[in-house]
Amino acid sequence: MSTATDTHHDEHHGPAKGMRRWLFTTNHKDIGTLYLWFSLIMFFVGGAMAMVIRAELIQPGMNLVDPMFYNQMVTMHALIMIFGAVMPAFVGLANWMIPMMVGAPDMALPRMNNWSFWILPIGFTLLLMTFFVPGGAPAAGWTIYPPLSLQTGDAFPLLVFGIHVLGISSIMGAINIIVTIMNMRAPGMGLLKMPIFVWGWLITAYLLIAVMPVLAGAVTMLLTDKYFGTAFFDAAGGGDPVLFQHIFWFFGHPEVYIMILPAFGIISEIIPTFARKKLFGYSAMVYAIAAIAFLSFIVWAHHMFTVGMPVAGLLFFMFTTMLIAVPTGVKIFNWVATMWRGAMTFETPMLYALAFLFLFTIGGFSGLMLAIVPADFQYHDSYFVVAHFHYVLVPGAVFAIMAAVYYWLPKWTGYMYSEFWGKTHFWLSTISINVTFFPQHFLGLAGMPRRIPDYAVQFTDFNFISSIGAFVFGLSQLIFVYVIIHCIRGGVGRATDRVWEGSHGLEWTVPSPAPYHTFETAPEVK
Amino acid sequence: MSSEQDGKPGKGNRGLVARLTLASVAMFGFGFALVPLYDVFCEVTGISSSSTTRAAAEPVALEVDYDRKVTVEFVATTNQRDIWRFTPEETRMRVHPGKLYTTHYLATNLDERDRMGHAVPDVSPAGATRYVQKVECFCFEEQLFAGEESQRMPVLFYVDPELPRNIGTVTLNYSFFAQDVVGEK
Ligand code: HEM
Ligand SMILES: [Cu+2]
Numbered sequence: 001m002s003t004a005t006d007t008h009h010d011e012h013h014g015p016a017k018g019m020r021r022w023l024f025t026t027n028h029k030d031i032g033t034l035y036l037w038f039s040l041i042m043f044f045v046g047g048a049m050a051m052v053i054r055a056e057l058i059q060p061g062m063n064l065v066d067p068m069f070y071n072q073m074v075t076m077h078a079l080i081m082i083f084g085a086v087m088p089a090f091v092g093l094a095n096w097m098i099p100m101m102v103g104a105p106d107m108a109l110p111r112m113n114n115w116s117f118w119i120l121p122i123g124f125t126l127l128l129m130t131f132f133v134p135g136g137a138p139a140a141g142w143t144i145y146p147p148l149s150l151q152t153g154d155a156f157p158l159l160v161f162g163i164h165v166l167g168i169s170s171i172m173g174a175i176n177i178i179v180t181i182m183n184m185r186a187p188g189m190g191l192l193k194m195p196i197f198v199w200g201w202l203i204t205a206y207l208l209i210a211v212m213p214v215l216a217g218a219v220t221m222l223l224t225d226k227y228f229g230t231a232f233f234d235a236a237g238g239g240d241p242v243l244f245q246h247i248f249w250f251f252g253h254p255e256v257y258i259m260i261l262p263a264f265g266i267i268s269e270i271i272p273t274f275a276r277k278k279l280f281g282y283s284a285m286v287y288a289i290a291a292i293a294f295l296s297f298i299v300w301a302h303h304m305f306t307v308g309m310p311v312a313g314l315l316f317f318m319f320t321t322m323l324i325a326v327p328t329g330v331k332i333f334n335w336v337a338t339m340w341r342g343a344m345t346f347e348t349p350m351l352y353a354l355a356f357l358f359l360f361t362i363g364g365f366s367g368l369m370l371a372i373v374p375a376d377f378q379y380h381d382s383y384f385v386v387a388h389f390h391y392v393l394v395p396g397a398v399f400a401i402m403a404a405v406y407y408w409l410p411k412w413t414g415y416m417y418s419e420f421w422g423k424t425h426f427w428l429s430t431i432s433i434n435v436t437f438f439p440q441h442f443l444g445l446a447g448m449p450r451r452i453p454d455y456a457v458q459f460t461d462f463n464f465i466s467s468i469g470a471f472v473f474g475l476s477q478l479i480f481v482y483v484i485i486h487c488i489r490g491g492v493g494r495a496t497d498r499v500w501e502g503s504h505g506l507e508w509t510v511p512s513p514a515p516y517h518t519f520e521t522a523p524e525v526k
Numbered sequence: 527m528s529s530e531q532d533g534k535p536g537k538g539n540r541g542l543v544a545r546l547t548l549a550s551v552a553m554f555g556f557g558f559a560l561v562p563l564y565d566v567f568c569e570v571t572g573i574s575s576s577s578t579t580r581a582a583a584e585p586v587a588l589e590v591d592y593d594r595k596v597t598v599e600f601v602a603t604t605n606q607r608d609i610w611r612f613t614p615e616e617t618r619m620r621v622h623p624g625k626l627y628t629t630h631y632l633a634t635n636l637d638e639r640d641r642m643g644h645a646v647p648d649v650s651p652a653g654a655t656r657y658v659q660k661v662e663c664f665c666f667e668e669q670l671f672a673g674e675e676s677q678r679m680p681v682l683f684y685v686d687p688e689l690p691r692n693i694g695t696v697t698l699n700y701s702f703f704a705q706d707v708v709g710e711k
Binding site for chain 2: 108109147171174175178179182183209210211212213214215216217218221232235238240243246247250308309310311
């Protein structure tokens, strides 16, 4: 596809020393690294909360924590995993890889890049501080529906400002990514020659710009309702709480695609490498991402089928939601077709990509079940929904992130990670995640409501299994940390520049580890 | 090798950054614009609860449909149970569409202080909203309650004979709020 000489010149200064390097860096690789470490830490913070939740649910009755704290755990777990773990991980990958994939020397707006990372810890400081204020952390669920969310104690303004800060960070990151992709591509790299990962992120960035401000508006309205006497959502003053749900899900549904489109991009990079074939149907993949992004704006009310909508509304949102399965199916079939008669090998990144393919599809199917209005009347707010979104988010988004880390780690560190421990991590994670979430489908169908710290005794067995799975999954992630640190410290030996036999694309033409500055002279893309 | 691509933020960036920033600001505004848009949408489709706060303009000169009976259920809700006791006097009525009926709600201010009470109605199923017409209703205005005062508040209503045939039961719910605590929450 392309050629490039080693573009690292010694007259360019390398990284500064010590803390200052990380605080003031404008280097896309440094910032990518910061995002990825931050995300890993948040993954463990949010994960610890999940462990509390599963420990409480391991048997019926009130076992461990009081119900109010349980609600705080559920709320903060979701906020941290979404805004702290999954989204920053994707932004970190974008920072590391997009400039190298399009042959650019850095992101287009390096100083803004530094800011968009460093306000993240500020946002999370605000959010985590809420545990120490009177009334405790937010406990009304990550969807912060009024009137319940308006009963939050002193945590409320911290929550709102925290969300503002995280939103600003995401928007700045998104602007940076769009400008980089639009203006900094190497000569010859037309839009339809870009790697699919870059496409996935380009469209995701537009989604972010379209919906993060809407969330910021929604929480601002909550804030003024609570403290300044407005009545956007307060029925007493002529407002309407259902309006909040509409505004929230206008953000919320595109948000779930923000968490999966970059994952689609990653999978589209990895499968061709390990199947040693070109991606099947490149342009269909691009159009499918665009179609999913467009449809994501007109399906939001499938989260609120039970609020009492006119039948015409129910039908509209049911059919548009089901329509999303079409471009999603195109992607799944194209990935399968890419592997068809390929010379496949099963290194850890490929194992994760394959697990993604199977398990994300299960999540898609349960989504389709939820899209059926009369069925959703039964499933809504039950553990079936919990099972659905964890299948698309954990073996979906999170597995894609792990696949990406294993895939590009040799390029980042210059060393090969240990396949043995990578595969051990993979099998433990994959088995335990299914043990955790598959039984939750049955719990939901049998009527166990979500967001409740206790349950009827007939749900005991499945909950016990689910909790055990969760603990194993949580512990398995320590292996992930071990593999990463082991790899940084030398792993099992030096990585070649290509790293993988079937790798393709500009990022594999630079040395491993990728030098501090790459593509200072643009490569020629044929 | 091209020289255009030297990594310095080009002048082309500024325009794109400005447009993207503007788009973000516009979307922030759009979130707020959804508030009036939502009201308009509900008004047009007849599912608005605010439209039910108004009195029916036309006097009742409708044909009474003596062949049909509809069940009207009355529900009272309040989130401020420490301040109000709020209940319907009757929980259900069988009515003929087109005929005028009266029922009452009972409210008590449990507080020692004077309170301004305010009721917000809604009808379910949502499709029935525009057919339940209130000629007179305590929800049209706020009520002043002296400390620990009780009141019996009337609703005069009729069900429009145009009510779709498939609807046999409509529920009229009132949520009761203290206006003066709205601000001090
Ligand atoms: C074929 C694709 C999909 C369909 C048809 C679908 C459908 C649905 C429906 C109907 C609900 C609402 C269920 C209820 O609350 O009663 C739902 C919830 C949810 N979905 Fe999906 N979905 C799909 C894909 C995804 C993806 C890709 C993600 C994220 C990566 C996702 C994340 C979520 C989340 C987080 C919720 C729960 C939100 C909450 O109430 O907290 N879904 N989905
Ligand atoms: Cu959705």
